[in-house]
Amino acid sequence: MRQSTRSTIIAVADQLFYEAGFYHTSFADIASQVGISRGNFYHHFKSKEELLQAVIEQRLAATRQLLSAWAAGSESPAARICAYIQIVISNRTQIKLHGCPVGTLCAELAKLEHPSLPLANRVFGLFADWLTEQFSALGQGQQARPRALKVLAWSQGVATLYNALQDDEFVEREVEEMCNWVQGLAAAS
Amino acid sequence: MRQSTRSTIIAVADQLFYEAGFYHTSFADIASQVGISRGNFYHHFKSKEELLQAVIEQRLAATRQLLSAWAAGSESPAARICAYIQIVISNRTQIKLHGCPVGTLCAELAKLEHPSLPLANRVFGLFADWLTEQFSALGQGQQARPRALKVLAWSQGVATLYNALQDDEFVEREVEEMCNWVQGLAAAS
DNA sequence: GACAGGCTAGGACAATCGTCCTAATCTCGC
DNA sequence: GCGAGATTAGGACGATTGTCCTAGCCTGTC
Numbered sequence: 001m002r003q004s005t006r007s008t009i010i011a012v013a014d015q016l017f018y019e020a021g022f023y024h025t026s027f028a029d030i031a032s033q034v035g036i037s038r039g040n041f042y043h044h045f046k047s048k049e050e051l052l053q054a055v056i057e058q059r060l061a062a063t064r065q066l067l068s069a070w071a072a073g074s075e076s077p078a079a080r081i082c083a084y085i086q087i088v089i090s091n092r093t094q095i096k097l098h099g100c101p102v103g104t105l106c107a108e109l110a111k112l113e114h115p116s117l118p119l120a121n122r123v124f125g126l127f128a129d130w131l132t133e134q135f136s137a138l139g140q141g142q143q144a145r146p147r148a149l150k151v152l153a154w155s156q157g158v159a160t161l162y163n164a165l166q167d168d169e170f171v172e173r174e175v176e177e178m179c180n181w182v183q184g185l186a187a188a189s
Numbered sequence: 190m191r192q193s194t195r196s197t198i199i200a201v202a203d204q205l206f207y208e209a210g211f212y213h214t215s216f217a218d219i220a221s222q223v224g225i226s227r228g229n230f231y232h233h234f235k236s237k238e239e240l241l242q243a244v245i246e247q248r249l250a251a252t253r254q255l256l257s258a259w260a261a262g263s264e265s266p267a268a269r270i271c272a273y274i275q276i277v278i279s280n281r282t283q284i285k286l287h288g289c290p291v292g293t294l295c296a297e298l299a300k301l302e303h304p305s306l307p308l309a310n311r312v313f314g315l316f317a318d319w320l321t322e323q324f325s326a327l328g329q330g331q332q333a334r335p336r337a338l339k340v341l342a343w344s345q346g347v348a349t350l351y352n353a354l355q356d357d358e359f360v361e362r363e364v365e366e367m368c369n370w371v372q373g374l375a376a377a378s
Numbered sequence: 379g380a381c382a383g384g385c386t387a388g389g390a391c392a393a394t395c396g397t398c399c400t401a402a403t404c405t406c407g408c
Numbered sequence: 409g410c411g412a413g414a415t416t417a418g419g420a421c422g423a424t425t426g427t428c429c430t431a432g433c434c435t436g437t438c
Binding site: 215216217227228230231235236237 | 424425426427428429
Binding site: 005036037038039040043044 | 414415416418419420
């Protein structure tokens with residue numbers, strides 16, 4: 001049980017930062033959900049910022065693992081890109097309630113002018129680089145990165161609007177169109 | 190000078206809510222920028238929520254005025270839709286720093302589970318309805334609303350990613366592609 | 379020039395925030 | 409089973425929050 005308390009704190013903080021925002025989540029909230037006392041925090045993290053860093057680094061690690069799994073699990077680059085696109089569907093319940101975990105955290109930290117903003121933005125970087133690889137493998141050449149960013153921006157926009165409008169058909173329609181577009185690119189190459 | 194102080198407070202709060210977020214903006218911040226005392230607030234607004242409502246209602250009024258100006262200023266529906274799309278370019282400096290004012294406020298209020306969230310979402314509704322009208326005038330029929338939401342989501346995604354990645358070329362490229370797509374729809378009808 | 383009412387400044391208020399301190403408890407090698 | 413070090417609970421701290429109260433100022437009317 002050495003690492004357990006620390007990793008539990010990170011997991012709970014991760015979820016609460018997502019649900020309620022970083023700034024709005026207090027140590028009291030996290031402590032009560034973890035089941036530890038408020039003052040005990042500073043044995044594991046010397047500040048709230050250090051906790052945030054740990055949360056983001058855990059997200060980076062989880063994202064790397066997810067991307068590796070997608071890369072290993074799908075045969076074609078187009079199927080891999082569609083695996084990314086489908087995340088909007090598979091996480092729809094959470095996205096409907098709290099938006100995209102990556103986008104909303106980066107937007108909040110930007111407004112707070114928080115020192116960990118560059119670290120948070122690296123999650124976007126992981127997705128962008130991975131998608132760029134897939135579009136390159138699809139034979140898109142110089143167009144690989146622009147198209148990766150297009151897919152990334154598309155998913156952000158869909159998540160934001162889904163959170164606001166709560167329109168299920170909108171999401172399904174957009175996901176289908178986007179997958180069709182990717183498969184069209186694959187067929188043309 | 191009857192209404193002036195109240196409207197000054199709203200204008201300052203509007204900007205600060207955008208720059209730093211609603212929750213992170215305190216009465217002390219607003220008061221010091223307006224140049225009034227902190228305790229004097231409650232003569233104009235009986236709570237922070239009432240101030241937020243006034244800010245959102247001012248945004249709704251400003252949005253209606255903007256949309257009317259675009260409707261009056263452009264001949265074709267396609268030109269009107271492109272006027273919307275170009276807002277990402279004309280507001281690029283602010284968007285680069287703080288994201289989209291509409292999207293970031295709605296995302297924050299959703300996480301706070303704030304009672305004014307439905308009111309904030311109505312700003313999205315204004316844009317969605319206006320864009321739907323333009324696509325209808327373009328002869329899109331049943332496709333008008335889906336395409337309006339697509340443009341709305343697109344602008345949200347571009348704003349979010351621009352705020353995170355700070356990539357100027359990305360924005361210019363996306364705006365150009367989106368305008369070309371709209372003009373293509375117009376030519377086909 | 380007295381008076382009423384809109385407006386303001388300044389501070390008090392309880393609550394909550396992140397942070398820190400200390401003493402008690404637990405765990406484990408010897 | 410003893411002692412060192414990791415872990416914990418609980419509370420104190422200064423600062424800040426939204427809110428409220430009160431005494432005074434300003435403006436305009438009779």
